[in-house]
Structure formats: structure tokens, C-alpha cells
Amino acid sequence: MHEASRGEVTAVTGFVRQAGARARHLAGHAPARMAMLIFSAAVLIFSAALMLPISSAKNIVTPLADAVFTAVSALTVTGLTTVPTGEHWSGFGQVVILVAIQAGGLGVVTIALLLMMMVTRSLGVSGRVFAKETIGTSGLGDVRHLLRTVVTTTFIVEAVLMLALVPAFSVEEQSFAKGVWFGAFYAISAFGNAGFSPHVGGLAGFSDNPWILVPLAVGVFVGSFGFPVFLNLIRAKWARKRWTLHTKLTLITTTVLLILGAVCWAGFEWSNEATVGQETPLSKIGHAFFASTMLRSGGFSVVDMQAATSTTMLLSDALMFVGGGSGSTAGGIKVTTLAVLFLAILAEARGTENTNALGRKIPNSAMRLAISVIFLGATLVLLATGLLTTVTDARLDRILFEVISAFATCGLSVGISAEVDSFGKYVLSALMLVGRIGPIALASGLAVRQRREMFSYPEERPVIG
Secondary structure: OHHHHHHHHHHHHHHHHHHHHHHHHHHHHHHHHHHHHHHHHHHHHHHHHHHOOHEEOOOOOOHHHHHHHHHHHHHHHOOOOOOOOOEOOOOHHHHHHHHHHHHHHHHHHHHHHHHHHHHHHOOOOHHHHHHHHHHOOOOOHHHHHHHHHHHHHHHHHHHHHHHHHHHHHHHOOOOOOHHHHHHHHHHHHHHHOOOOOOOOOHHHHHHOOOOHHHHHHHHHHHHHHHHHHHHHHHHHEEEEEEEOOOHHHHHHHHHHHHHHHHHHHHHHHOOOOOOOOOOOOOHHHHHHHHHHHHHHOOOOOOOOHHOOOOOHHHHHHHHHHHHOOOOOOOOOOOHHHHHHHHHHHHHHOOOOEEEEEEEEEEEEHHHHHHHHHHHHHHHHHHHHHHHHOOOOOHHHHHHHHHHHHHHHOOOOOOOOHHHHHHHHHHHHHHHHHHHHHHHHHHHHHHHOOOOOOOOOOOOOOOOOO
């Protein structure tokens, strides 16, 4: 018996050592795969927590498909739901969702990098390249310092948003305790671009309260910049001469899309009685800017998107697909990807050899990567849309809206997520997961594989267009 026990201990010890060695190998040589495994493990943990009866307001076991969907939506800071957050989930369940949103806001990838450093003590070249693509630093230096800056920045911004929201919610709820809870929930959800709302009916009840809507819009807008911009602004101490090209392109493109989106949204919905047609002109403008901000991956809404015009839905598809800044909690192909592609088209139209922007030359490798990310995003959207058409009879424009919202981790919905069966929910869950991790993994994977060729073939230009 004693010998058997010693044998079992030896077997367990060997398994632990083997697992540790495997984890160190993945962390050092395949960090993207390691991050995906950690993300998947987090999904399983939060799904199990949400299936507990205590997580449900009715003290029942939540179906697996709904629990997985909600866990993935929270961890990917998407905001899509299959069950009403304010009605189905208990206080405990909402706390579980909030913790998942915070983990997603910090970035499960960031947490994975921290765990990798704990396991390996050093990230190695692959890990540092992965950190570079995830966090957005321009070098492969002190990743620990960068991670600390990311975590500190997140908590500071969320605390400021909470301080701005607590008084407004305290007045609305006539309770300071509820004001603190809702202020904290919405602050984390806004900066994380998650779009989850613990209120029954979402934000519709606060559509005329600027003390709530303005901080939420600011939180989503700032959260969509991305940590690379924050890090550059902190180091440059707001001196524009020291801003990187990435920071400039992100801020310019984000601002242009915000204004253009608001103008178009207002024009398309100005006379729509089902949305803002009955509001005052000033209120319509406010709704337009709020909607334009949320279409960048925020996910909050004060109007029924199902009542929007088809033209507005098409505009929404385009804005959601672009998303926010690289290294941010926002999804989509990212604004810098769009900017680089636009600049490349402009250079081709002008007939210039190089793609230049703001006194800098953009390398061809960046343009190839931009094309790869766009092609990946379009392919995922096409496949998911095709799969959903087999399980629902909804109009194609509604299906496409929901699919792009899932891929871009936006969270705006026209009800498809709640209508489809379990298969459809799993498809959208996988799309949210891949949409959150996929572009990062692709970017880091291509960056690691870049190598100098010692030869070149004769040049020949194929016919294009």
C-alpha cells in the first residue's frame, strides 16, 4: 500500500513537471497559442460560475449555451446577450459578469503575458514580439514596466469614470449604495467597450440624462484609443512633436470616423419616428454622436436598433467592422488598419512609389499585414453569416449586423443572438472569441515569421483590376 502511494505521488509529480515544461515551451515559443488556451480556460471557469443556480435571479441552472455565450461576450468585452442581463442574472451573476468584463478589459492576453512571465521568468523573443503586438509598444524592452502601466492606466480611468457616474446613478436610483454599484459596473463596462447593462431595458430609461450618457460616451471613446496611444502620450507628456505615427493616425482616424458617423447617422435617422424622429434637434444631434461613439465597439444603445433604417444599419456595419484602436479593448480590424489601407490607395492613385504619412514612410510589411487582417475579418464574417442563415429565417441585413457586431466585439444587437438556437449561439461565441484574439495572434505570428530573403525572383507585374 505504501509503495502504491509512493508510485501515485511519483506519477502526479511527473505529470506536473511535464505540464510545466509544456507550459514553458508554449510561453516561450508559441505565446499566441498559450494565450488562446488561457482564454479558453477562462471561458470554461466563468461559464461554470454562470450555470450555478445562485447566478440566476430565479435560482435555476442556466442552459449551457447561454452561459457560454455570456461568458465569452463578457471576456471578449462584446456585450451581446442571449438573456436580459438585468432580468435573468442575480446580483451574484452580475458580479461574475463584471469580473469577466474586467478581465477582458485588462486583456486576457495581458493576464496571459503576466502568467507567462511567472512561469518562464523571461518571455523570450516570441513572447516579447507577442507582447509588442498586444500592448503596442514600439520595442521589445521592459515588458514588465509596460504591463504595469497598462494595469495602472485601466484602473485610474475606470475610477475617474466611476466618480463621474456615481452621483447621477445615486439620484436616479435614490440610493447611494445602488449608485456606487451601477457607477462601478458602467465605468468598467464603458472603458472596456463591453456594453453590458445591469438595468432592465438597458440605457433606454436614461436617454434624456446627459450626466450618465456623456461619461459613458467619453469612457468608450477614450477606451477605443488603445494602450499604445496611452503609453506614447504618457512618455511624450502630451508634447505633439513626440507623438508616434501610430498615435497620430489613431487620433485623427478616430475623430474623423466619429464626426462622419454622427453626421451620417443623424441624416439617416432624423425623420425616423421609430428612433429619434420625435426628439428636438439638439437631442437628435446628441443621439447621433452617442450612437457614432458606440458603433466603434461601445455597445450601449438608447434606441432600438431594429427600428433603424436599412441605410443606418449598413453604416453601422461599416463602423463596427472598422472598430477602435490597435491594442485597445475595442474590436474590428482597427482604425490604423483602415488608415494604412487608405494611404496606400492614395499613394497608388498619385502614382508615388512609397506610402507616406505625416512625414513618415510606411513599410510595405505594414500594408501586407493590414490586408491580411482585413481579409481575415471579411472571411470570418462571411463564414459566420453563411452558417447563421442555415438556422434562422431572419433578414440577411439583420444577420449581417449581428455577425459583424460579434466579430468586432461591439455588442449592439438586433435580437438575433436571443433568437437563434444553441448552434447559432456557439457560432457567435466562437466568432467573438476569434474576433478578439485572432487579429492579435495573426499580427504576432506574422511578425515572428518575418525573415530576410537572400535572393529575389525576377519582377513581373500581373494584370490587376
